[in-house]
Amino acid sequence: MKQNKYLEGRARFDEAKDLFAALGDDLRAFRADMESLRAATDYFGADEQLLSEYLSRWDSHSHNAHITALLPNYSGEVNFYLMHTEKALEELQRGERLLVPLNYHLEAAECMLRTGRCFAVLGQYHRALEVVNETIRLFEHLGLPDDRVFINKSRYLKGANIWGDELSATLETALQRSQELGKPLYVALVLDDLGEMYVHRKDWAAARLAFQELLKQLEGLSDYTTSRIHANTLNNLLYVDAQETNPSDCSIEFRPPQRF
Structure with missing residues (x-):
């Protein structure tokens, strides 16, 4: 489990x-x-x-x-x-x-x-x-x-x-x-929240790294939760790229982690 x-x-x-x-x-x-x-x-x-x-x-x-x-x-x-x-x-x-x-x-x-x-x-x-x-x-x-x-x-x-x-x-x-408990999904969840924190700070490089590491944690996993997180993370990487190169581009919306 x-x-x-x-x-x-x-x-x-x-x-x-x-x-x-x-x-x-x-x-x-x-x-x-x-x-x-x-x-x-x-x-x-x-x-x-x-x-x-x-x-x-x-x-x-x-x-x-x-x-x-x-x-x-x-x-x-x-x-x-x-x-x-x-x-x-x-x-x-x-x-x-x-x-x-x-x-x-x-x-x-x-x-x-x-x-x-x-x-x-x-x-x-x-x-x-x-x-x-x-x-x-x-x-x-x-x-x-x-x-x-x-x-x-x-x-x-x-x-x-x-x-x-x-x-x-x-x-x-x-x-x-x-990381100590060896739970890849939970590591991914933390990285998702870290990525949002960096987005809030407009630290685009740190946000990109967090989301990229998140995707690595999800490799080989396939279930209800990971499928949703994977799709949101791909979107959020596009958002980070857009904000870094063209902050006025509103075509991509950030998808924050759940608040519960």
């Missing part, structure tokens, strides 16, 4: 689900099944019918407090990608409340991470920043430094029109963490 090989990951999760089910381990079978759903979402994009199919398999397990607590973490994520933002926010906040008493602190942190994204989609960037800063502290406390929180924070800073040293430092940390 970290290498963006989603179909291979999904096949392994499906295999794990069947093996855990044969052993009578409902909780691990559930978690493997939900990770399979996550892999499918990452590769194909969110699908409401697929979400319904996966959830229906676990409707009869509402008596299991652990499954009940973990379920909103997964369903909230997919509903976020389905742009059911209010529903996703409600599920994620409920999930966080249920997970903490059961000592699922990592999963609670993931709920917080996605809660911040929901606030950003709703345009509440300062509230999203409050959530992501708390999430950063929680991941650090758990001893699990995470790159996603810094990628998200950079986007909320830009959404709140904060383009100074805090943004630069956040992106530097995000790039370092993504």
Whole structure:
């Protein structure tokens, strides 16, 4: 999954689900099944019918407090990608409340991470920043430094029109963490945000380099997210060339990264 090989990951999760089910381990079978759903979402994009199919398999397990607590973490994520933002926010906040008493602190942190994204989609960037800063502290406390929180924070800073040293430092940390974790897609996401920062500063050479390195990170990857980023980056390289040679040329519009 970290290498963006989603179909291979999904096949392994499906295999794990069947093996855990044969052993009578409902909780691990559930978690493997939900990770399979996550892999499918990452590769194909969110699908409401697929979400319904996966959830229906676990409707009869509402008596299991652990499954009940973990379920909103997964369903909230997919509903976020389905742009059911209010529903996703409600599920994620409920999930966080249920997970903490059961000592699922990592999963609670993931709920917080996605809660911040929901606030950003709703345009509440300062509230999203409050959530992501708390999430950063929680991941650090758990001893699990995470790159996603810094990628998200950079986007909320830009959404709140904060383009100074805090943004630069956040992106530097995000790039370092993504490279250390060996996640090419996340490295590409950071480079996309760096490229926009340089465009904002009109540093065309630095922006071009960021976008060129981004394309190298996407080589060999083919899924829902990378296809969109690849197309936007090719456009943004044309924009940078046009701005450097003829700033009055408005025929090409810059395509910024998402703000969530």
